[in-house]
Amino acid sequence: MSEYLDELDRKRNKLNQEAESHRKKRDRLNQETKRFAEQRDQLNSQVKKLLSEANRFKEKRDELNSKVREQKAVRDKLTKEYTDLKSQLDRLKKSRISYSEEQSLGKLKKELHGLEFKQQTSVLEADKERSLIERISHIKKEIKKKEKEMEGNEEIRELIQKVREAKKRMDESHHQVNEYADLAQNEHDTMIERFSDSDRIRKDADISQEKFVESKIKADDEHRKHIELIHLVHDIDKIIFALKQRKKVAERKPGKVQAQAAPSPVQSGKAEAEKIYEKFKKGEKISTEDLMLLQKHGFL
Numbered sequence: 001m002s003e004y005l006d007e008l009d010r011k012r013n014k015l016n017q018e019a020e021s022h023r024k025k026r027d028r029l030n031q032e033t034k035r036f037a038e039q040r041d042q043l044n045s046q047v048k049k050l051l052s053e054a055n056r057f058k059e060k061r062d063e064l065n066s067k068v069r070e071q072k073a074v075r076d077k078l079t080k081e082y083t084d085l086k087s088q089l090d091r092l093k094k095s096r097i098s099y100s101e102e103q104s105l106g107k108l109k110k111e112l113h114g115l116e117f118k119q120q121t122s123v124l125e126a127d128k129e130r131s132l133i134e135r136i137s138h139i140k141k142e143i144k145k146k147e148k149e150m151e152g153n154e155e156i157r158e159l160i161q162k163v164r165e166a167k168k169r170m171d172e173s174h175h176q177v178n179e180y181a182d183l184a185q186n187e188h189d190t191m192i193e194r195f196s197d198s199d200r201i202r203k204d205a206d207i208s209q210e211k212f213v214e215s216k217i218k219a220d221d222e223h224r225k226h227i228e229l230i231h232l233v234h235d236i237d238k239i240i241f242a243l244k245q246r247k248k249v250a251e252r253k254p255g256k257v258q259a260q261a262a263p264s265p266v267q268s269g270k271a272e273a274e275k276i277y278e279k280f281k282k283g284e285k286i287s288t289e290d291l292m293l294l295q296k297h298g299f300l
Contacts, residue, residue: 005243012236019229022222029219036212043205047198054194057187064184071180075173082166089159104146112139 115136124132272293 005240005247008236008240008243012233012240015229015233015236019226019233022226022229026219026222026226029215029222033212033215033219036208036215040205040208040212043201043208047202047205050194050198050201054191054198057191057194061184061187061191064180064187068177068180068184071173071177075170075177078166078170078173082163082170085159085163085166089156089163092156092159108139108143108146112136112143115139 115132119129119132119136
């Protein structure tokens with residue numbers, strides 16, 4: 001019986017070492033699982049924040065786009081007013097100003113435009129530069145003189161003033177449209193940036209989640225193996241205790257151990273357990289697994 005006890009003790013120690021190894025692996029994997037969970041939660045928190053910001057920028061963009069549409073309608077109305085007044089002015093000028101005078105003023109403005117463009121884009125010698133500037137100054141005076149003569153007519157003067165005011169309102173409205181449009185574009189660009197960042201971070205969060213699940217499965221598997229081995233160790237402890245008790249009885253009352261009746265097992269495997277028990281009583285060698293089977297069916 002001593003050899004059985006020694007064998008069981010060796011098996012118990014081996015199983016205990018394996019159980020401890022699985023416990024350490026489980027604890028290490030649980031730490032990894034916790035780290036992946038924290039990383040995932042942190043990334044998901046960033047995603048939530050970015051999406052919230054993106055939606056705020058989207059709301060602001062939509063609000064500005066609405067103002068763009070409203071201001072465009074105002075600008076279109078002012079543009080029509082300006083165009084109508086300009087047409088009235090042109091018709092009035094034609095009825096009050098001779099064709100030659102109108103042509104003369106048109107030529108002067110065309111020449112002025114050409115000279116100013118030349119001054120801005122060309123590199124001239126000092127005398128030519130001075131001559132060009134004098135010519136521009138002269139033409140401006142001529143244009144101003146002719147326009148003043150035109151405005152001498154009270155009806156034309158009043159209409160010119162209306163055209164100027166209408167153009168100013170139209171330009172201001174157009175400027176407002178552009179300003180709202182630029183602001184809306186900025187909000188849109190920032191919104192896209194936030195959505196893009198959230199998509200990128202969400203992918204990282206998904207990777208952390210995959211690692212979390214993988215690590216948890218491994219940790220649960222190590223825990224299961226640890227528990228199974230601990231149960232086996234406890235079963236062997238019971239067998240060792242039973243064998244020691246039998247040894248004590250045998251030492252106190254030689255010959256009576258073999259005469260003891262076997263317990264009446266009620267579980268499955270009774271026939272096999274009885275055969276193993278008969279071998280055990282006769283002193284024949286049986287395996288550790290046989291001893292555990294005897295323990296399971298109440299023979300030890």
